[in-house]
Amino acid sequence: MQEPSQPRKQAGLRASDVPSVRWHALPPEAVLERLDSTSQGLTEEAARQRLARLGPNVLERSRPDSAWKLLWRQIDSPLIWVLIASAGLAILLGKVTDGLVVAAVVVLNTLIGFVQEYRAGRAIEALNHMVAETAHVLRDGHLVSRPSSELVPGDVVQLASGDRVPADLRLLRSRNFQVEEAALTGESVPSSKHVAAVSEDAELGDRASLAFGGTLVTSGTSTAVVVATGGATELGRISHLMEQATDLSTPLTRELARLGRVISAGIVVLSAVLLGVGMLRGYAFNDAVLVAITLAVAAIPEGLPAIVTIALAIGVQRMASRRAVIRKLPAVETLGSTTVICTDKTGTLTRNEMTVQALWTWRGSYALTGVGHTATGQLLRAGLAMEELPGDVHALLLAGVLCNEADLQPREEGRWGMTGDPTEGALLLAAKKAGLGVTDLRERHPRLDAIPFESEHQFMATLHAGGPEGTELFLKGAPEVVLRRCGMETDRDAVLAEVERMARQGLRVLAFARKGLPRAEALRPGDVEDGFTLLGLQGMIDPPREEAVASVKACHAAGIRVKMMTGDHLGTAEAIGMQLGIHAPGQPGLTGARLSGMGDAELAAAVKDSNVFARLAPEHKLRLVRALQTQRHVVAMTGDGVNDAPALKQADIGVAMGITGTAVSREAADLVLTDDNFATIVAAVEEGRRVYDNLIKSLAFVLPTNLGLALILMLGVTFFPLQEAGGVREPLLAMRPTQLLWINLVATVTLALPLAFEAKERHVMRRPPRAPDTPVLSHFVVMRTGLVALLMAAGAIGLFLWELARQGGTHGVPTDRALAEARTMAVNTVVSFQIFYLWLCRTLTGSTREVGFASNPTVFVGIAALVLLQAAFMYVPFLQRLFGSAPLSLEAIARSVLAGACVLPAVGLEKWLRSRSRGGAGRSVSAT
Numbered sequence: 001m002q003e004p005s006q007p008r009k010q011a012g013l014r015a016s017d018v019p020s021v022r023w024h025a026l027p028p029e030a031v032l033e034r035l036d037s038t039s040q041g042l043t044e045e046a047a048r049q050r051l052a053r054l055g056p057n058v059l060e061r062s063r064p065d066s067a068w069k070l071l072w073r074q075i076d077s078p079l080i081w082v083l084i085a086s087a088g089l090a091i092l093l094g095k096v097t098d099g100l101v102v103a104a105v106v107v108l109n110t111l112i113g114f115v116q117e118y119r120a121g122r123a124i125e126a127l128n129h130m131v132a133e134t135a136h137v138l139r140d141g142h143l144v145s146r147p148s149s150e151l152v153p154g155d156v157v158q159l160a161s162g163d164r165v166p167a168d169l170r171l172l173r174s175r176n177f178q179v180e181e182a183a184l185t186g187e188s189v190p191s192s193k194h195v196a197a198v199s200e201d202a203e204l205g206d207r208a209s210l211a212f213g214g215t216l217v218t219s220g221t222s223t224a225v226v227v228a229t230g231g232a233t234e235l236g237r238i239s240h241l242m243e244q245a246t247d248l249s250t251p252l253t254r255e256l257a258r259l260g261r262v263i264s265a266g267i268v269v270l271s272a273v274l275l276g277v278g279m280l281r282g283y284a285f286n287d288a289v290l291v292a293i294t295l296a297v298a299a300i301p302e303g304l305p306a307i308v309t310i311a312l313a314i315g316v317q318r319m320a321s322r323r324a325v326i327r328k329l330p331a332v333e334t335l336g337s338t339t340v341i342c343t344d345k346t347g348t349l350t351r352n353e354m355t356v357q358a359l360w361t362w363r364g365s366y367a368l369t370g371v372g373h374t375a376t377g378q379l380l381r382a383g384l385a386m387e388e389l390p391g392d393v394h395a396l397l398l399a400g401v402l403c404n405e406a407d408l409q410p411r412e413e414g415r416w417g418m419t420g421d422p423t424e425g426a427l428l429l430a431a432k433k434a435g436l437g438v439t440d441l442r443e444r445h446p447r448l449d450a451i452p453f454e455s456e457h458q459f460m461a462t463l464h465a466g467g468p469e470g471t472e473l474f475l476k477g478a479p480e481v482v483l484r485r486c487g488m489e490t491d492r493d494a495v496l497a498e499v500e501r502m503a504r505q506g507l508r509v510l511a512f513a514r515k516g517l518p519r520a521e522a523l524r525p526g527d528v529e530d531g532f533t534l535l536g537l538q539g540m541i542d543p544p545r546e547e548a549v550a551s552v553k554a555c556h557a558a559g560i561r562v563k564m565m566t567g568d569h570l571g572t573a574e575a576i577g578m579q580l581g582i583h584a585p586g587q588p589g590l591t592g593a594r595l596s597g598m599g600d601a602e603l604a605a606a607v608k609d610s611n612v613f614a615r616l617a618p619e620h621k622l623r624l625v626r627a628l629q630t631q632r633h634v635v636a637m638t639g640d641g642v643n644d645a646p647a648l649k650q651a652d653i654g655v656a657m658g659i660t661g662t663a664v665s666r667e668a669a670d671l672v673l674t675d676d677n678f679a680t681i682v683a684a685v686e687e688g689r690r691v692y693d694n695l696i697k698s699l700a701f702v703l704p705t706n707l708g709l710a711l712i713l714m715l716g717v718t719f720f721p722l723q724e725a726g727g728v729r730e731p732l733l734a735m736r737p738t739q740l741l742w743i744n745l746v747a748t749v750t751l752a753l754p755l756a757f758e759a760k761e762r763h764v765m766r767r768p769p770r771a772p773d774t775p776v777l778s779h780f781v782v783m784r785t786g787l788v789a790l791l792m793a794a795g796a797i798g799l800f801l802w803e804l805a806r807q808g809g810t811h812g813v814p815t816d817r818a819l820a821e822a823r824t825m826a827v828n829t830v831v832s833f834q835i836f837y838l839w840l841c842r843t844l845t846g847s848t849r850e851v852g853f854a855s856n857p858t859v860f861v862g863i864a865a866l867v868l869l870q871a872a873f874m875y876v877p878f879l880q881r882l883f884g885s886a887p888l889s890l891e892a893i894a895r896s897v898l899a900g901a902c903v904l905p906a907v908g909l910e911k912w913l914r915s916r917s918r919g920g921a922g923r924s925v926s927a928t
């Protein structure tokens with residue numbers, strides 16, 4: 001091979017020149033001249049100067065949030081500030097026990113949120129680890145080993161199979177050089193590289209004269225010059241894109257934050273009003289402030305953060321059992337509101353197992369059944385199985401076995417592993433499906449010589465002993481290249497028409513030819529120029545997963561659009577898209593080159609009308625995700641490569657592949673699939689919808705208790721007489737602040753948690769996704785909350801007054817014991833309401849019979865646990881002193897249980913009326 005010219009000077013390189021040049025479009029001589037380098041590399045002195053000027057070949061690290069910042073994020077919430085203020089005021093007013101209990105609630109909620117967010121690793125940290133540690137570089141004409149961080153533009157490095165590319169390189173010399181760069185381009189097979197310059201506007205995956213930092217050499221050798229290091233490389237550019245990507249809050253966190261602001265504002269207003277009412281009724285200032293604090297404690301759903309976190313954690317466990325690992329808890333719920341899934345092709349929708357599906361010889365077309373890395377399949381012609389292997393097919397398959405560098409190894413359950421190129425492995429499995437023994441054929445036709453595949457000439461040739469003429473030469477390569485070397489009698493138009501037909505089906509087509517040689521022992525250059533006889537064509541594809549077809553259909557039924565975004569060729573992507581039901585005939589498929597020339601408005605229209613996008617670079621995927629988000633879509637993005645990481649981070653939920661995915665994609669994602677299967681995403685969406693439904697059930701269960709407690713307090717302050725004790729008028733409250741916390745934290749959480757285990761609603765995957773801005777406090781939840789809260793307040797106040805009157809406490813000052821028993825009766829009544837209302841919340845719209853009496857055993861566990869806790873609240877002396885409770889008689893307990901049961905007919909009637917107005921019962925939670 002001709003050596004590039006060698007400029008003598010090595011000075012004058014400017015940092016601003018390095019990243020702006022289209023190195024792939026320049027010949028090697030021009031590249032070396034532009035970099036002031038030679039084919040013998042830089043001198044040590046020149047390299048040292050450039051390193052000082054341009055900086056090391058490393059990616060800048062992004063510092064993760066500190067522990068203090070994470071902690072502050074948990075505290076900086078309206079509800080938490082209200083609780084902190086309440087605790088501080090209570091302690092200042094001498095109510096130390098009440099204040100400390102409220103403070104303990106704040107600490108508990110803060111710790112739960114902190115642990116949730118404290119996760120190790122960051123995506124840019126993982127990017128840094130993708131740069132190779134050492135490199136073989138020419139300095140002063142000698143090959144030396146240097147840390148890759150010391151490489152500079154102009155350095156000449158040598159690469160061999162198994163090496164990781166240390167920086168972005170322009171090839172100077174190469175032999176059979178192939179690089180696995182799916183992490184950057186998304187292509188499912190290694191990319192062949194060559195020295196020749198390519199078009200200036202070539203997309204990333206078509207820049208065959210470049211090797212990119214962080215990718216892996218799979219075969220061959222190369223000498224190349226460094227053209228970009230550190231942040232100027234493709235990895236560095238992706239790192240910069242990731243910094244531009246925004247970590248979005250989820251629909252649930254946004255709505256809960258809004259709910260927190262509404263509740264906080266309402267509590268502040270009501271507390272101020274109640275403070276004024278207390279002062280007008282003659283309360284002492286300290287007592288009036290204590291009443292306002294008590295209202296805050298009553299109205300704030302202190303247990304809600306714990307309930308939400310634990311419910312999401314339960315969803316995480318369920319998803320893990322379905323091969324989906326959640327890295328960030330709120331992502332569980334986000335899945336349920338997904339409107340668009342942007343998915344990669346290779347390995348997600350397809351098996352990532354190249355398979356020969358079509359054969360063609362001069363006698364006609366054949367089909368080969370079976371997919372994946374198995375030798376199970378049949379040879380078909382016109383849909384009928386062939387009993388015997390035809391001679392023309394035998395010759396075609398024999399060429400595929402002999403003109404081949406791959407090898408097979410048996411695995412478990414009839415599967416085969418392979419070494420070498422996946423395309424060549426597919427040829428070997430095709431022969432085995434037809435009943436040919438690969439090892440036997442190679443022993444009977446020993447190889448004498450070979451010309452390995454190189455991208456410059458697009459073919460491979462092997463010479464074998466044992467042919468009719470003594471030796472025979474087999475040729476494999478691109479159809480147009482092989483046809484040029486076949487005899488004039490070959491009907492080229494017929495062959496090219498068949499190639500075109502296969503290509504329209506998304507098949508990658510290889511042509512095979514044979515030529516007899518009289519007892520040759522080695523190949524000469526002229527042996528592969530002409531004289532070949534075309535044996536036929538083999539068409540292969542990475543086939544779709546069978547379960548992916550059903551999953552795409554399920555997505556469409558659930559109102560979710562599926563869009564394919566891949567680095568593969570458009571024709572292949574469209575063919576796979578049609579098989580999966582993603583792409584329709586006549587629907588426009590778009591390439592990255594087309595997208596690059598589009599403005600934002602044109603891109604928004606394109607992403608709406610098209611479902612298949614091919615030959616995409618990282619910035620294209622990022623723009624597409626953002627375009628969908630501007631149209632108010634909730635976007636789930638799947639990917640496995642470094643090129644997917646910016647879009648994974650930008651998406652509302654990023655989904656990474658656990659098997660084939662890079663560390664970068666996994667760190668940027670919210671969800672990791674342990675089986676790399678699109679069907680698992682659909683299962684996760686179904687689980688996400690169930691989690692959201694159950695969270696709404698929990699919210700509908702929790703809020704009536706808080707409103708009911710607030711009503712109990714407000715009615716007491718407004719209408720109850722004041723106590724006269726020692727010449728001081730004190731407020732007569734139905735519950736103490738600590739008793740309110742007992743209900744909010746212990747009783748409410750114990751009963752709400754079983755709702756997280758409820759089975760999914762009927763037709764959960766046959767309803768459209770909810771709008772991202774759908775409020776969690778829908779009209780339905782507000783009306784239900786008001787109804788149950790009024791019933792609860794009426795029952796608790798009625799029995800509180802009953803108990804006081806029974807002991808003569810409503811006229812004059814009640815004894816401490818009488819007041820403790822009356823307050824305990826009120827607490828017991830609220831808890832009874834909660835137990836019966838829990839049963840109704842198992843389904844918010846339909847009859848409880850529809851969900852099944854025993855379908856959720858944790859409901860009974862929760863009720864039993866609360867009964868025991870409530871018994872301890874009434875009868876354990878330590879808890880009596882802490883909460884001011886007293887033991888109740890069985891008759892009193894029966895009265896509170898009977899009062900609580902009133903919620904059953906009331907809400908049952910409300911459900912019946914609502915179902916009639918909506919045309920039938922049993923609708924989903926979101927439909928309400």
